[in-house]
Amino acid sequence: MEDVQLKLSSQVCFPIYSASRLITKAYRPYLEEMGITYPQYLVLMVLWENDGLTVNQITEKLLLNTNTLSPLLKRMEKMELLHRNRSSEDERSVIVHLTEKGKNLKAQARPIPENLIKILLTENINLSDVIQLKDMLNEWIRILTENDKNLK
Amino acid sequence: MEDVQLKLSSQVCFPIYSASRLITKAYRPYLEEMGITYPQYLVLMVLWENDGLTVNQITEKLLLNTNTLSPLLKRMEKMELLHRNRSSEDERSVIVHLTEKGKNLKAQARPIPENLIKILLTENINLSDVIQLKDMLNEWIRILTENDKNLK
DNA sequence: TACATTTGCATCGTGCACGATATTAATGAC
């Protein structure tokens, strides 16, 4: 059989793509209770850890551009999860602060990671496998981010 | 530091999400030459391997639903990459066939996987690591697909 | 053979992603 490389089953990118979608889907029931989506949950995690970041600082942490984040933050502001204010020091920057409602969701989110990992850990995959996978993906992210920068 | 689990850096789902987006982005320059997107490339790969599948058979291979695939296939038909015809045996089914144009793209796509893997393989990550990662993700996909089915 | 159920596909609405482009503020060069 020729063209083995063009077979879906021999590709590594397709499993990453599918796993990403399925994981987002697995999060959905938990996040739905909180009235948020997975990308919104990511924004909240960033702000729970470090409130008062600029839009640009959030883009760097989530590896998303402003053309994705601006409308997303706008929706979250409308949902009263956060405020957006121009920085007085640099009028170009927009600083994002959590509202009380946004802060309070943290308590509700606390059990989510453990619930997810419970689904994923099986007799075939243990925690050290997961950590190894995380490290490997982070190395790829480093490479791909670098590669992307060089194309511009 | 409490709430370590809610820190972005300690999550494994976020690297999968980011890596997926970055990989799609890395594919883009190659696919742009062919005038297609990554999901369209996936459909082509499925059909190159096995032409004349029904929409349902494609959804099973790509783990996508018809509400994603129907418009996608419609766009690809408009681009003259494939034809969609109702099955005469089962009038509910739609059978998808590649056009000559769609078939011919295979030659152009042949070098893509190798180019991508060249970017990803480094001194820190070798081919057996990649295969291990692929196997692990496929196991997760199996679990998550099962988990998703149980919720319905 | 009626009729409820299931199956295969499509449509609709919403929310990402992201390239391209625009806008305004800050910075740099002279």
Next chain:
DNA sequence: GTCATTAATATCGTGCACGATGCAAATGTA
């Protein structure tokens, strides 16, 4: 100080994803 350049966001258009819903063909059941 003037003007080009850069930086920080925002907007627009297009293409996914996906839950919810609709619809017609096939299947199952009494």
